[in-house]
Amino acid sequence: MITYPHMKKGATIGVTATSSGVPLELHHIVKEASARLKERGYHLQCGETVWTQVKARSASAEVRAEEFNRMMTDDQVDLIIPPWGGELLIEVLEHLDFESIQSKWILGYSDVSMLLLAVTLQTGMATAHGTNLVDLRGEEYDATTAMWEQVLSTEAGGEVIQYSSEKYQKEWDFENPSPHVFHLNETTEWKSSTGQKVEVEGRLLGGCVDVIHHLVGTPYGDVSTFRRQFVEEEPVLWFFENCEMTTTDLKRALIQMKLAGWFEHCSGILFGRSAANTPVEGYTTEDVYQDLTEELGVPVIYEIDCGHVPPQLTLINGAYAKVETEDGKGKVTQWFK
Structure with a gap:
């Protein structure tokens, strides 16, 4: 539990x-x-x-x-x-x-x-x-950031729903913060590797790929034992965001996770927006996401509100979640069960 x-x-x-x-x-x-x-x-x-x-x-x-x-x-x-x-x-x-x-x-x-x-x-x-x-x-x-209070105030056994933002901040302007710190001026559009409506559910786990892939092979990155001990072998719905990696750096980290068994019983993968994701010899993040869909046989939803390109959802490691996206919009329901 x-x-x-x-x-x-x-x-x-x-x-x-x-x-x-x-x-x-x-x-x-x-x-x-x-x-x-x-x-x-x-x-x-x-x-x-x-x-x-x-x-x-x-x-x-x-x-x-x-x-x-x-x-x-x-x-x-x-x-x-x-x-x-x-x-x-x-x-x-x-x-x-x-x-x-x-x-x-x-x-x-x-x-x-x-x-x-x-x-x-x-x-x-x-x-x-x-x-x-x-x-x-x-x-x-802003409406997306504000949800941190409601999410963290949710009782065990309860549920909480969040929606994709209307706008996001493309670039930081640290010298001139807005009343809510961010400058939200770009239209948010969630996307999927299939280009179709996607619904996916599972136990949320994730974080910043740049750092969490270093947990692979350590006592602190034992995903299989976690699934066995705490969530009765339920599938994992991974969420990631990329801070500084090129596309090939990102792919290497994801392959490392796959080889370590992190994606066994994976139901889907969510990726946040990134100001990095630099292509290498024409290899783009969209190529990475398509590769993952084909290699793992799971849907990939990307450009979600998560990480270094704000605003961001409050996603709970360990919660059971259902994520839906269609026509650029997204909905995340989390159950604290």
Whole structure:
């Protein structure tokens, strides 16, 4: 059985930088996000790692792990939202106390998705792939981002429905944030490798391909044991997003996952929008998706609201989901069962 945390009203958010911290010149955006969340009724507890960043990490692996472990066992902290992602979260995994983790949401994406997936695979506790802390600093939330609160407030046994966004942000303009941080000005269009209407369901697992493929072959990437122990061998519906990979990098990572057995009993694959996906000698991401459909015999839905090209859905590792897309629109229903 999957364990589903529940976010209560007035929750205390623990902010810890399990990957990158925030350099001095950007401390103001963490303070802005904290102020906005306090206006919404939350309390915040920021760890020391949030405010430091040296050599591509907030602190040593041991210090980051200790702060995370402490917050995960602290009854005064209700959920964890790191400030953002980074580069070297993988250093932390061997120092985490998975056996002592309490049931509380961890929300984030990018490098943090490695932590999310590892926690769910190791413990059977659901984790939340979605917005990070600094993107919650706006005066208001766009409709897609705003769903993080409803999703994390869903009771165990309940269901929650999300829809594809109307618009997405093609390029970041960090110097001129909008009232909801993002500049949503490009029409969202979900697509499928078949070009037809698609309906697919299964247990959600996924994250940023750049980092989570490094879990393959480690104790933290044992998908088959997870399926056996926690979801009664149900099929997996994978969701991925690509931060920096070329198309051939992406294909290599996906083949690695396939050879490791990650796609056994896979019902389908979802891919988020990407500003990367650089073609190599004419080999495009559409070619990658078509190859996957043919090799695995499952549908691929792509350009979904997930990852580094916002806004993004709140997708729950471990939840049972049904994803539907037709005529460029999408619907995601998640059951916390």
